[in-house]
Amino acid sequence: MVPFFTISNQHHDAKAFSNQVIQRGATGDDVIELQARLQNIGFFNGKIDGVFGWGTYWALRNFQEKFGLPIDGLAGADTKAKLVAASNYNRDFVMGQIKKGNDFTYYGGVDINKQIKTNSSSTKSNSTKPNTANNTSNVTASNVPNGYSQNDIRLMSNAVYGESRGEPYEGQVAVAAVILNRVSSPSFPNTVSGVIFQPGAFTAVSDGQIWLTPNKTAEKAVMDAINGWDPTGNALYYFNPATATSKWIWGRPQIKQIGKHIFCK
Template sequence: MKKMRLIVMTVAAMLLLLSLYTLKEGWPAKSAETFSKAVIQQGSSGKDVVELQGRLRFLGYYDGKIDGNFDAKTKKAVTWFQWKFGMKSDGVVGGKTKLKLWEATKSWKPTAADVPGGESKSSAPGAAGKTSGGNTGAGSNVDKSNKLGLSANDIKIMANAVYGEARGEPYEGQVAVAAVILNRLQSPEFPNSITGVIFQRLAFTAVADGQIWLTPNDKAKRAVEDAINGWDPSDEALYYFNPDTATSKWIWSRTQIKRIGKHIFCM
């Protein structure tokens, strides 16, 4: 009887430790459908790495071959992604990194180019390269309907950013926020991809407080469309801030252009 009780207690303790480890490492059910629970790092290979490379390339962080081999180039892409998303940039893909990557690439749909050996001239690294708008990413995901050649994921994450940053602002102010993102994209002072601009460290409050993942409304989506089509109420601003909440002395030193709603737009 004592032996049986000991076995039960041991099993219960193991299950408790496993559940705590799972919570700590962030193995959510949804990302678990995409990745296994194995930690992925340099030297790893297989389906998890194929998935990792495909999603990183979709976001513009990886421009190598999808071959399922976690090499130095893949590690560099992982560390860049981790840094942009405010995580420990060690190049090791655990539960937290998998969750963030899954959240950022919900709209990604693998194509033939995302399968080892499925590369073609039109989808090979370097063929997609920079679009006319300065964006990088897989050519198969480019939305030809917009003038800048932004991908569907670029447009979606811009709408998320506009909604998270300015949903309480007048419509003109929401378009202005979208325009600032595009202005940064085309400026040599900022990253050359939409995701790079939006997730640049400390760039947007909505990223820092998690509001970037709120579902945008139609108004935010229209604001992005208007900005892409050339409307820039910000007058080519690269920054904006709310004077009621801004604590940075640096932002107050920027040349102010105009005020729309609660935001001051500046260079």
């Protein structure tokens, strides 16, 4: 389908997105808005279900290419701002259809009332089992320790695996702890995604290893760090002395070495 940019009478919601970087594997309200906005201007043809899968990923990349943005399949601040400016989002309509279990689309230039296929069995089915679509928007609110979303935990697991797989378990917890210490520090972004995707901050982001599928050990290391284990002594930096080329990092006050990494203030 060729993307189109017709501005319709659909409501533009001024309150758009949270501040997280939205990535493949994410779920919840931000993904619902992302899918709806991409569909509104013709880039996304799939079901608006709040699950960031491959269809959403490629739709986002196509949008980025069309609008002259870096093509990385990540909905960061610049991509979200451009998408908000180019599209409309009627949150009440979209969330309402999901909660009702209706099949619907959200293409711009088409009367939204003509894009609904009512699920006549939804009322009956709701009395016997949970409505999966209705629960989608609440996914990020479940099993969230200390205010960290499931997307935060998933992204940290990716970073820990990409940065420190092969290190002793304590060293993997240490990498997760550094991320959390940066989130808490006024010298760094105050979100997990902001810290991890800060330019030049992590080798795994630069070389693409951030997108490797993390193992259970990395996930457990993240949870241990979130639950308070910081083997680094409040470090904000770490480096591998065998590979580090920056003179600046060698000048940071060193706290300790765990595995191959030296952790610094």
